[in-house]
Amino acid sequence: MKTDHHVILRVVAKPLIPIISLFALYVHFHGDYSPGGGFQAGVIIAVAVILYSLIFGITPAMKAVPPWFARSLSALGFIIFGAVGVWALMMGGNYLDYDALFNEEPGGHYGQHYGILFVELGVLFAVAGSMLSIFYAFAGRVTEIKDEDW
Amino acid sequence: MIDLILQLAPAWAEAHAPALIIVLPLLAGPISAFLPGSGRIAWIMTMVVTALCTLLSIILLAQVRSVEGGAVISYAMGGWAPPYGIEFRIDALNVLVLMLVSFIAFLTSIFGWPTIRAEINEEKRAMFFGAFQVCFMGLLGVAATGDAFNLFVFLELSSIATYVLVALGSGRDRRALPAAINYLLMGTIGASFYVVGVGFLYAATGTLNMADLAIQLQDTSGNRAVQVGFAFILVGLGLKAAMFPLHQWLPNAYTYSPSFVTAFLAATATKVAIYALVRFLFSVFSLEFIFEGASLALILTPMGIAAMLACSFQAIFQTDVRRTLAYSSVAQVGYMLLGISLGTAAGVSAGMFHLVNHALMKGALFMAVAGVVLTYQGTRIHDFAGLGRSAPWTMTAFAIAALSLIGVPLTAGFQSKFALVSALLASGWWWAALIVVFSSVLAVVYMGRILQAVFFKPPNNPQKRQKEAPMLLLGPLWVLALANLWIGINGNFVVGLANDAAQALFIGGVR
Numbered sequence: 001m002k003t004d005h006h007v008i009l010r011v012v013a014k015p016l017i018p019i020i021s022l023f024a025l026y027v028h029f030h031g032d033y034s035p036g037g038g039f040q041a042g043v044i045i046a047v048a049v050i051l052y053s054l055i056f057g058i059t060p061a062m063k064a065v066p067p068w069f070a071r072s073l074s075a076l077g078f079i080i081f082g083a084v085g086v087w088a089l090m091m092g093g094n095y096l097d098y099d100a101l102f103n104e105e106p107g108g109h110y111g112q113h114y115g116i117l118f119v120e121l122g123v124l125f126a127v128a129g130s131m132l133s134i135f136y137a138f139a140g141r142v143t144e145i146k147d148e149d150w
Numbered sequence: 151m152i153d154l155i156l157q158l159a160p161a162w163a164e165a166h167a168p169a170l171i172i173v174l175p176l177l178a179g180p181i182s183a184f185l186p187g188s189g190r191i192a193w194i195m196t197m198v199v200t201a202l203c204t205l206l207s208i209i210l211l212a213q214v215r216s217v218e219g220g221a222v223i224s225y226a227m228g229g230w231a232p233p234y235g236i237e238f239r240i241d242a243l244n245v246l247v248l249m250l251v252s253f254i255a256f257l258t259s260i261f262g263w264p265t266i267r268a269e270i271n272e273e274k275r276a277m278f279f280g281a282f283q284v285c286f287m288g289l290l291g292v293a294a295t296g297d298a299f300n301l302f303v304f305l306e307l308s309s310i311a312t313y314v315l316v317a318l319g320s321g322r323d324r325r326a327l328p329a330a331i332n333y334l335l336m337g338t339i340g341a342s343f344y345v346v347g348v349g350f351l352y353a354a355t356g357t358l359n360m361a362d363l364a365i366q367l368q369d370t371s372g373n374r375a376v377q378v379g380f381a382f383i384l385v386g387l388g389l390k391a392a393m394f395p396l397h398q399w400l401p402n403a404y405t406y407s408p409s410f411v412t413a414f415l416a417a418t419a420t421k422v423a424i425y426a427l428v429r430f431l432f433s434v435f436s437l438e439f440i441f442e443g444a445s446l447a448l449i450l451t452p453m454g455i456a457a458m459l460a461c462s463f464q465a466i467f468q469t470d471v472r473r474t475l476a477y478s479s480v481a482q483v484g485y486m487l488l489g490i491s492l493g494t495a496a497g498v499s500a501g502m503f504h505l506v507n508h509a510l511m512k513g514a515l516f517m518a519v520a521g522v523v524l525t526y527q528g529t530r531i532h533d534f535a536g537l538g539r540s541a542p543w544t545m546t547a548f549a550i551a552a553l554s555l556i557g558v559p560l561t562a563g564f565q566s567k568f569a570l571v572s573a574l575l576a577s578g579w580w581w582a583a584l585i586v587v588f589s590s591v592l593a594v595v596y597m598g599r600i601l602q603a604v605f606f607k608p609p610n611n612p613q614k615r616q617k618e619a620p621m622l623l624l625g626p627l628w629v630l631a632l633a634n635l636w637i638g639i640n641g642n643f644v645v646g647l648a649n650d651a652a653q654a655l656f657i658g659g660v661r
Contacts (some may be wrong), residue, residue, distance in 0.1 A: 056222060062219065066259065072184060075180035075181075075183055075280075076180075078176075078179075078180040079177060079180050082173060082176050082177040083172060083177070085169075086173065088178070088228075089162075089166060089169070089170075089173075093229055094166070094169065094224075094225065094226055094228060094229045095166065095169035095170075095227055095228070096227055096228040096229075097228050097229035098228065098229075099229055100229070102658060
């Protein structure tokens with residue numbers, strides 16, 4: 001008899017992970033019409049990776065999404081957020097003034113729309129990266145639980 | 151001078167200085183965390199950023215002082231007009247804090263490289279500088295913002311970066327880790343008290359903008375929610391500022407963190423929290439509230455005096471130089487709180503003046519200690535024996551700053567203690583003036599123990615080869631030591647700034 005007790009878990013989790021990631025993007029891009037936004041989307045993306053590491057173990061997860069990548073992601077998110085503000089400064093507005101982003105006529109709303117999306121994208125990266133870094137920092141400390149220990 | 155600065159500064163820098171001073175370290179922090187190499191490039195970037203922030207703060211100072219009595223610069227973040235949007239509001243009070251923080255950060259980042267190379271692992275150095283810049287950014291943000299909730303965000307940003315910085319001292323001494331976790335718990339409690347207090351104020355007034363809060367609060371003096379909010383904010387910020395019974399996190403954090411971090415934190419972190427406290431006491435709330443007058447008289451005054459006495463005594467019995475200086479820091483916070491709790495313009499001005507001077511002297515003292523750690527690897531008083539002969543330049547600067555801490559004439563400490571005593575006497579608090587003098591005598595004892603070991607005891611280990619701290623460290627150290635002497639001999643510039651700051655609170659200010 002095979003000793004793999006988790007075959008159902010693995011079969012179910014594998015197709016779920018891409019769907020979870022996709023749902024994260026939905027939560028992000030639909031964030032201006034419904035509850036959600038960058039923070040929630042970032043958490044959901046991190047959850048996808050955390051689920052993967054719970055099912056398949058921390059080592060394969062660290063191979064798929066390395067810790068240095070998670071750290072860089074959070075810093076990149078920080079930089080995206082700040083850079084949108086600098087973009088607005090360059091276009092002659094105040095810091096983070098989305099109305100100035102595209103030099104629109106008064107009454108145009110593209111700036112507000114895309115500005116918040118970019119900023120929230122930065123939040124998404126930062127949150128996903130930080131969540132994963134924290135998870136790796138804790139999970140990486142203990143030894144793997146062997147199959148026999150269940 | 152002011153006209154010259156305003157002419158030289160480019161127009162974009164003048165218009166956007168309140169935002170740029172935050173944005174520069176905000177962006178440079180994460181970038182420098184990923185710079186390759188042994189951290190040298192990240193260090194150079196840190197120096198450039200802190201230098202630019204110092205320039206921006208000078209531009210802001212020129213703008214504020216270009217109008218008689220002090221202008222107020224308001225910057226609407228994201229183009230949303232206050233009170234709805236987040237406002238950055240620079241007046242004579244916080245421009246002083248901005249200048250102090252960025253100047254100290256510049257000096258410490260120059261001297262930082264040799265000590266960091268000795269104390270931090272190579273692969274962590276770039277991240278270390280990233281965390282330092284985020285901490286620096288948070289402190290500037292607390293000083294610059296005019297929004298009560300935004301202040302909480304910046305306070306937490308700087309604090310979280312600070313916990314990381316303190317924990318990185320574990321390379322030298324493992325006790326840095328419990329110190330950091332202790333600081334984390336206490337700091338988080340302080341921050342949550344603050345945010346609960348802001349929540350109560352928001353519930354009572356429906357606004358978070360400080361200037362608007364001040365107006366809305368005028369006719370709510372009987373409101374319980376406002377009183378509870380005030381109490382929460384006082385305790386929360388008091389914890390961050392190391393007000394007397396809430397200072398337990400400070401001695402360990404200062405003793406075990408990397409030398410560079412200690413020098414920076416001792417000169418800036420508690421100072422910014424005291425600024426925030428002053429901002430809430432005198433411009434969001436005002437002395438017209440009965441409960442505020444009572445809390446000044448019944449809480450701040452006794453706590454300030456208790457800090458001056460108890461922590462000075464504790465400092466006397468320490469065997470570690472950094473611990474002595476840490477307890478002395480809590481005692482000096484007591485002087486500032488005593489000045490503030492007078493509730494008069496002269497008292498607040500003396501408090502702010504002492505705040506600036508204390509940053510300069512503690513910065514110099516901890517830098518000199520960092521030099522000793524670098525060359526002799528010891529921080530006990532015993533390790534300092536005979537250093538006056540083997541490292542005269544480092545120790546002369548140390549002695550100047552120590553005399554300034556005691557309050558010897560011709561030093562900065564004398565000027566601000568004199569201002570404090572005058573303010574106390576003007577209010578008729580002669581007994582408090584006596585306590586200030588007595589506490590200074592205690593300072594003579596605890597600094598005297600160190601100075602005696604340094605200059606009159608034979609060296610422990612005369613064979614030690616490296617004697618003096620490197621030039622990179624001596625430069626900023628002597629800048630601070632000479633600043634102490636300069637303010638002591640001709641303090642008009644800083645006294646003027648502190649007076650303007652107090653005037654901004656009591657006359658024009660936010661109202």
